[in-house]
Amino acid sequence: MQSKQWTQKEVNETLWRACDTFRGKIDSSIYKDYILVMLFMKYISDVYKEHYTELLEKYDGDKEMADRQIKLDRFTLNDASSFDDLYQNRNASNIGEIINKALADVEETNKTKLRGVFKNIDYNSESILGNTKERNTMLKDLLEDFSKLDLRPSRLLGEDVIGNAYEYLISNFASDAGKKGGEFFTPSEVSELLSRLVKPEENDRIYDPTCGSGSLLIKAFDKVHSKKAQIYGQERNGQTQSLARMNMFLHSIDDAKIAWGDTIANPLHIENGKLMKFQVVVANPPFSLDKWASGFSGESNGDFKMESSLDPYKRFDWGVPPKSKGDYAFVQHMLHSLAEGGRMGVVLPHGVLFRGASEGKIRKEIIDLNLLDAVIGLPANLFFGTSIPATILIFKQNRNRDNILFIDASQDDMYEKGKNQNKLREEDIKQIVDAYEKYETEDKFSYVATKKEIKENEYNLNIPRYVDTFEEEELVDLKEVQENIESIKAELEEVETEMKKYLEELGV
């Protein structure tokens, strides 16, 4: 009998159903971690199990040889910390504790790759998962749900099923929970577009200073066919940073360096005391982050005012962004992290194109330094939990031109309308990427603006100033319209006379 093969869709659906165990009991922003960690555990257990069986076959059942060989694998597992072992213990009264121990053991045996990945998760937490009885039932259900999945590589149809399933869950949780405070999960089509625009190449260092669960970095990495590129990321939220590390591991990017900390106040990718430089920098930073500089405030109380001198890396010399809008803080950080000849793409709210005051000054500096290469307006409602339209800015070091390309991709025929979210289709992504490659003016779609024009517009980059998308109105023949009006009036008169006649007949 042929054994069952799991498709991407089936894996995704089974996982989403497994979430029913938690729904209604715990907030999805919390239980997502439990689900994602369990998926990780189940996957590495299944991979390990299959490989071990293969090795045993290869060495004619010589356990010692197989044991020795498997130690050379990407990762190793002890029998007591495998998913199967947890499943067998599903009725134990201390199952939460057993899972925690297993996770600690997985971390310990794979220190170099997974150290600290499970630091924020506690399957034995009474405050999150409830009292012992409730908690045990929930964990038992969870283990049973996952036991139905067979994630051995030979049983999965297609490549990277697990990585995609992981991404699927993350994006579904993002749409389920709705993020607060300007942090939005980047939809995969936007990540795809951004990574194609910055064209990562072999041996590039690729960096995302606000990497979240790492989806954008993975998309960018995928563009390097030889898979020879170094991934760097930083994320402020500890739990999300763990997710990013697991995500990298599941996508076989073992040497990704994902740091945990506030990128603005405490950038962690440092080389010789200076910010590390990268050939490719991508990001979808939190939109208009409030109190972005609070990491610099130290001991001060309430009256703290950010000054450029407070930053040892001198990132804010062009200007200090307003306290409540961190967009240009991230842009400046990224520009200071860009290597000679590097490419950078960043998703931002439209406000960055035209807001004045300090942001206007920073914009002017950036344009005068000839760093901005293109401004791309995206359709509204692409992100989960926010309907605001976003823009992608592309920057380059050492540009060989001094014009700026504007693309208005927000028009109705540039996306697929969805029930809750709009979506960029492959053809839309391609059209944008092609337009960027061509770097030409195209009627009602793109415009190559000269420095002079930008200056005339006082460095305001609002897209409608450059790309005119107004439809030419049809020429109206007044005489013809007048005639239509007269003929309608005449017909009306006819109707009224006829009506009068019938009404008289009726005697009304």
Add this chain to the structure above:
Amino acid sequence: MERLIKLSKVCDISAGLVLRRKEAQTKSEIIKTYKLITLKSLEDDGWVNSEYLDDYNSFELLDDRYLTKENDILIRLSSPYTAIKVKAEQVGFVIPSLFAIIRLNKKDIDSGYLSFVLNSDTIKKSYFKNAMGITIPVVRMQTIRETQIPMVSTTKQQIISKINDLMIREKRLHQQLTLEKEVYNKELTKRIIKGGNKNAK
């Protein structure tokens, strides 16, 4: 004085087709593709807009009682309970269960007159009061059967039917006039702002 008569006395009243029952699930099952009346195809003024008809694939030939016939009247079972008269060029369309089908069986009632009466506020209000359900109040078939219709002479019915046609035509003409006027005024505004153009057509 005119007398009142129960609708069920002068017509056969039945419900439309529950689409799922005869719908082909796969291409190979399709025996015939019909045009289907949809809620969207029903204009509030009481006429069928053919632009909004859908296709309906059935796995058997449908009974004639589910297909429109000239002079049928269809009543929408949900608000605003619009009644429409089927014209000669609108026959053979599938009527879904969202509608009641009123098929005249007596010569002494005119379909134009009947649709005029059924579209009156008095009748619609009575349907609204008797409708069941909360989010989508649906009128019951029984309520429709018991609708009281004022009976007048056949000649009078025919005159009223013509008046009804004229009213619908008049309303559409007014809508057209508004649209044309809008275009006209917009163009005038443009020319006035430009400072006038004597050579304009």
